[in-house]
Amino acid sequence: MKKILGLAFLLTSTSALAGFIHPLDFNGSDTQKQEVISYIKDRVKADYCDGKIDMCQPTTLRMMENENLEAFKKLTKVSDRKVLDRVIKDYCKRGLDMCTYSTIAMMYEENAKADKQELSW
Template sequence: MKKMVLIFLCLLASSAQAKFIHPLDFDGSQAQKDEVISYIQARVKKDYCGTINMCQEVMLRMMEKENLEAFKRLTKAADRSVLDRSIHDYCGTIDMCTYQMVEMMYNQNLKASKQQLSW
């Protein structure tokens, strides 16, 4: 029983320490790669095991992969101000802070920033 409690506390501590890394501040170091992976794993587990009841290994791995791919694409974002706003809105204002969501909103906002109302 003590062993189970210790394992649980270690897992909780590692997920609590994982922090969101801004894609444009990513330096490619192993430490930051590990931090991004830890953040993604903790976030996906929180969303799919805690928020909604879809805690299946296949779902977790699929969403982890999607988020890592979204992060990699975001490291090449062209407009930092649009990306910063997407991060602010989805990681600060509301709790939907996944790289996949940030990327989706970044792309939509970037597209909208180039449009104007016309007849």
């Protein structure tokens, strides 16, 4: 039973990352640009057309695609790979299926900010 659950988790994790390019490994080639665009379009379609949310309208899809592309571009310039890797691990490689560049960018910003804070009175 544990093997079956582990295999199901592995397949879910792998499919969530199919076509995913780590922003700090992005080399700017036309091939990678197309891979990023394909990943974003497929992911947005899955989230807004094929899932529980039925918001499959061209306006919504283009808006979310653009938001994710801008987030990806922003992520290619971040300075703390350790924080980014952890966010990607949490949102893309675990049970959460929230592997969008916009989510990653938002959580990177929050985690980078929190990493520099200390609890005080």
